[in-house]
Amino acid sequence: MNLSTLKARAQQLKQHTLTVYFAARDPRTPFFVRVLAVLVAAYALSPIDLIPDFIPVIGYLDDIVIIPLGLAAVVRLTPPAVLASARAQAQQTASRPVSYSAAVFVVVVWLAVGWLIIRWVINAART
Template sequence: MQELSGIRIKTLARRLKADLLALSLAARDPRTPWVARAWALLVLAYALSPIDLIPDFIPVLGYLDDLLLVPAGLWLALRLIPPAVLEEARREAAAHPRNLARSAWGLGLMVLIYVALLLALWVWWSGRR
């Protein structure tokens, strides 16, 4: 039974990787609406960023965000992209598989999100006094 679940996890990981590559290609396509493009870039930035919204050293929650947020964001991003664009991107990703590198832009975006969240928390906390 463990072998079967191990195979499933590897298959899901390969599919996730292929979909992230296809998403990267589709986000660059001019036929992709700006909302889908913006969401795709946010998902890619988060997935490729070396830091997470919830750091991995926090027990359970640290890995849960990787297991839930990335697939959920990817699912929504893929739904926002026109089917013809997505199909073409998936074909190109399958024909030319490559690794997506860690992203300095993703790191920068995540740092900005952290700063914005901390600023919002500080404003909220200051207003309560």
């Protein structure tokens, strides 16, 4: 597996994730599909795993299997009209340009706020 294949698969996973996100927000999506989408997203973002990630190979295996299976289940259970609409929204969102200057600005602001908080805590501890 080469780098271009990995990039293509990562882009495809991003596309599926956005599709599931938009499908879950659509009011035409059945309630249980919405719940499944939230559970898959929560598991993907949760620091708690079935098998801890520090265990070599097996630790990441549950993430590699469970998350794509959950995404696939949500896609299969979503009504076709909702899925088509969600795919169109995901395609439009993924094709938007990324503003790296805005990202740098946000990071700089957060670093400045963090520095001010640390400085305030240190000054409060001295008094």
